[in-house]
Amino acid sequence: MLTARNGGSRGLLGGSLDHDGKSLPFAAAKDTLVGQWTSSTALLPRLAIVARPDAPAWSGLWLPDRWPRQWEPLSVTRTPSSIRLDAGAFRVSATLSQDQLTGQLTQTGTTVAWTARRLPDHVDL
Known part of the structure; x- marks a missing residue:
């Protein structure tokens, strides 16, 4: 029991x-990185990050627009001080603080500020 x-x-x-x-x-x-996230940036409006128990790394998915049609793969790399998200066409370098990701989004040489907040879980620990 x-x-x-x-x-x-x-x-x-x-x-x-x-x-x-x-x-x-x-x-x-x-693991506060794991979950669904939403951002104010139209390029990366929604993403999900998972950590499988049988894998040593995180993986992710993202929606290209606010109307869910198809999730796209998202590479997730976590170091002690930063989070890196890579979708091929763009890259995010951010830091994690509680339920907030803050950093920069880079696409074809252009870099803009980027933030995302974690959506609440259905189970509160």
Whole structure:
């Protein structure tokens, strides 16, 4: 049986896992990069970032316009200090702070300021 509760901080979950008469500590943390994002930039209005448990990296998808027709692949690279998003035709270099990405979008040599906010989850940890 898994017994868990809010770990005292937003995004943390902790408790114990009881299995075969043994109680093991359990802890989980929310990856704030993972989720759906929206930005005010028409070039990159909506994106989704996922982290698969069987892969060491993140991957993403983006919608080319506000009317969802088809998701396009988005390369996601995360370093300790930055996030890089690459869709081929454009690139974003940003920093992550809570539920906000802030940085620059570059397309064919032109660079503009770019921000995005993470959409709320349906489960609040």
